Amino acid sequence: MNDSAPDSDNQRPADRPGAVTRVTSAMEDYLKAAYRLEQDGGAVTTLRLAEELGLSGPSVTNMVKRLDELKLVVHNRYHGIALTAAGKSVALEVIRHHRLLELYLSEALGFNLDQVHAEAERLEHHVSEELEARMEQVLGFPRFDPHGDPIPGRDGELPRIDDNALDSLAVGEAGRVSRVSDRDPERLRYLFGLGIKPGSHIRVIECMPFEGPVRVQIDDNEQLLPYSVAQLVRVETDGEPLPANPVGT
Ligand SMILES: [Zn+2]
CATH class of the missing domain: 2.30.30.90 (Ferrous iron transport protein A (FeoA))
Incomplete structure (x- = not known):
C-alpha cells in the first residue's frame, strides 16, 4: 500500500514520513465508531465506544491511548474522547469507501441490499484511491448509498439531511x-x-x-x-x- 507519492494530499496523517505507525483497519473502525457516536450526540466515552464496537473496556482503553498518541483523538478525563481534524478525516474517508462499496456491490454486482453492509465492512479498509475514483465514476458520482445515507465527498464534505x-x-x-x-x-x-x-x-x-x-x-x-x-x-x-x-x- 505504498504506491502514493510522499507528498500526496490524500495521505492519511499517520502515514506521513516520520509517523510511527500507519493507521490500521482496527484503528479505522474505532475512528468510524467514534464519529458515529459524536453524530448521535453526547460525550464519547470508553464505555460507549466499547458497546458500539462490541469489545471489552480494557482493550478499548489501550487503543484510545494509541489513537491519542497518534493525534487522531484527544482523550480528556472529563470531556471524553473527541476526534481531531485528522481523526475525523480518516473516519470520513472510511465511511466514503463503505458507502461507495455498498452502492457498487448492489448496482454493479447485483448484491441484495441486506448483504452489502457486511461485505462493505470487510472491504472498506482496502480501497485504493484509484478503485475509489473508478467506483465513483462508474456509479455517476452518487450522493447517497443504497440505504439512503449520504456519501462523503472527496473533500470529506457530508450533506446534512433534515429527517x-x-x-x-x-x-x-x-x-x-x-x-x-x-x-x-x-x-x-x-x-x-x-x-x-x-x-x-x-x-x-x-x-x-x-x-x-x-x-x-x-x-x-x-x-x-x-x-x-x-x-x-x-x-x-x-x-x-x-x-x-x-x-x-
Ligand atoms: Zn453499511
Missing part, C-alpha cells in the same frame, strides 16, 4: 423515507419486503403507546411495524415538523 426517526412522528404525519439503518440485515430484509426503502412514501396512521407497534401506510398498503423496526427508518416529512411523540423517547 426524523419514524417512531418520533405524530399520527397523520407523512413524508418520504430518507434512510433505513444498514446495521441489522434481518430487519432490513423485513422492511424491504414491506416496500419500505429510501424514496417510499409513508404516513403514520396509529402509534401504540409504550413503544408498541406503529401502523403506517406505505405507498398504497397499510402495515403494522414493530417498534424496533420503526426505529430504523428515517423520514423527510412533507409539512411542518411536529413536536416529537413523547412516547418514543
